[in-house]
Amino acid sequence: MRTDNKLSGIIAKKHSFSVPLDYQQSPSEQINLFVRELSSVEHQNKELPYLVFFQGGPGFGAVRPVANTGWIKRALTQYRVLLLDQRGTGLSTPVSAESLAHLTSQQQAEYLSHFRSDNIIRDAELIRAKLSPDRPWSILGQSFGGFCVLRYLSAAPQGLKAAYITGGIPSLERSADEVYQATYQRVLAKNQDFFSRFSDARELANRLASHISEYEVLLSSGERLTVEMLQLLGINLGMEQGPEGVYYLLEQALIDTAQGVKVNPLFLHQFGQFLDYNTNPLFAVLHESIYCQNSASNWAAHRVREQYSQFNYHLGKDLLFTGEMVYPWMFDQFSQLQPLKEAAELLAAKSDWPALYDLEQLKANTVPVSAAIYSEDMFVEMQYSLETTKDVGSLKYWLTSEYEHNGIRMDGERVLDKLIALNTGRELR
Template identity: 70%
Template sequence: MQIDNILSGIVSKKHFFNVPLDYQQPEGEQLSIFVREIVSTENQHLSLPYLVFFQGGPGFGAVRPVENNGWIKRALKEYRVLLLDQRGTGLSSLINTTTLEHLTPQEQADYVCQFRADNIIRDAEVIRAELANNQPWSILGQSFGGFCVLQYLSAAPEALTEAFITGGIPSLTRQADDVYKATYKRVITKNNDFYHRFKDADILIAELADFISENDVILATGEKLTVEMLQLLGVNIGMEQGPEAVYYLLEQALINTAQGRKINPLFLHQFSQFLDYNTNPIFALMHESIYCQQFHQRGANWSAHRVREQFPKFNYQKGQRLLFTGEMIYPWFFDQFEQLKPLKAVAEIIAAKSDWNNLYDVDVLLQNKVPVTAAIYSEDMYVDMNYSLETAQLVDNLTYWITSEYEHNGIRIDGEHILDRLISLSRKKSIR
């Protein structure tokens, strides 16, 4: 059944596709993959090329458009845009505690490990065959979506006319430990910037950390708030407008009452909205696997947790400055977050897994013919600029734009300009 919806300046169509859970067993269990096709109202009757958007993550559904603005506005000038809910997310077959509860931990691990970038690209190829009649199309990847772009360029470059990447060029060769060592250093810099900007943040956070340590503080989602959990707010400080949001949250955490200082119920509600671990379990289960390759012959084995030992500043002590952490996954998540607790055993199995497939083919990328343009953010807290530049030297026909104007999620803030810049770079390259 075809469903058309009208948004502000956009016509939206829903598509569902059946794909194998495991492409090595194509006749086995099937998944449903959802794609939202959008086109501007003025172009709805035109035959336009497709641009497929790969969302950041892993484990997050594609953006839900509200109106024709931002990067979507620029894209819809010349494309029909496909917003892909990657397997396990959005309206595609979901992964969460409910959908996995009928499986044993080992069965859960075998299932979840089918939700990497390689199968996301295989899903895209099924969709291209059915929706685009196997015609090549353009792709755009933000953050982890950029990792998907490099996998697509490795596995099926003949499917692509051009590729765009924003804040998401992965290392092709480095292990997870290397990535997290670099990440902790950048997170320290972002912490320093945060405390420099917000002069009373030290006092606000110290008071809140003391209160949490001395009292049982229960969040709206049912967890007991811990200092370690408080540090996780740092995942937001590397985003555009993220430091401001974190500061304003902390500013209202404690209130004066007739019984003394108390936790603000508003804070308890809003805090849970700043973290996605309960609602998007793929991120906690599979994030470290995006840095694992077959030739490493080792698993991530809680890389961020192990590497943290080299940065003792992150181990908060009363009287010291609290440092926020960033995009790190820790084993204690599966002891503290309510929706992750049932997944503790599968998380341990995945962390120990060492026989991951390679996601990138350096030999293919060295001979890449697909025009690729990428925005590299020099101040990016999540994706190391130096590692991105290393990769850029290994991908032929890749042109990059380095800028300090934006944080990691710049496409959300100034997407029309960023995508226009990348498209212009691609067109100039094609002319040459």
């Protein structure tokens, strides 16, 4: 299938591909992959090379562009951009409780085990064989997309001309436990900064936590709002403009009525828009597995949290927000995760995850790689990223405190231009 659409300054074409669910099994069940190809109106008739974008996640579809702006604008000056909905996301045979309802829990876990970066890169190479068989292409990875870039460099470097990473250089060998040891420290720092910036935020958060502890409050989705759910808003503290959004949400949470203090219906509606667990269940199910190589996660974030009692709320104690952590109780409290609870338990216990990175291949890498490392990143620990840069050949990095984790979304034209400059050797602006 190939369909053309016109956006503001962009020509978009749709592609659909059939790929194996399991590349190790023949024959295998087939799943669909959706790819959106972008070119600028100015260059629509030119045979420019491809730049493939790997989005963050896991479990989120690629960006849906509306205009020729941001990093896409910079990319389209010299590339055709491919926005790949990674398997299980967007229009690529999306994963949901409904789509897996016909499977047993064991079958669901087996099915979902095929949705990590190793198979995402196999998908990409299959697509390259069809769209660019005689020409390697370039890739850009944001957050988890950076994990995919390092997998690509490990498994299929012959398919690459250049690689760019923003906020997503993982540790090559550290365990999930070590990752969360570092990120909990980052989350504590983000909490401190948040409550320092907004002088009444602590009172607002504590009042709301106290209220929902005492009274049953139902979200617009019908789920009960719990303190644990409320704490999950902290994932936004690691994004540019995220703290502001959380503060303004808290500011309107409680209202005075003739029946006493109530939770604002507007808050209850907007709360769900700050969290993605119901709409993107693949993120919760597979998040910890992105760190697993020949080992099980065993709910690493939940276990490591026991060392940080600051996050355990009770009446009379200040509430702290958590970060990009997945907990087993989420599969009891979020309606779209509940049907996947047993599968999630099986995946958390899975200890035979294959290795994701070829350390020798990465050390000998000759594909030009440039990366933006954000020193204040709450999601990807800077020190672990810097460790990895020493073990990947031909990698140059730009360490900056100018941006949070979503820097490419906020100032993508400049960020990508910096990375292209690093790879081509021209002077940075």
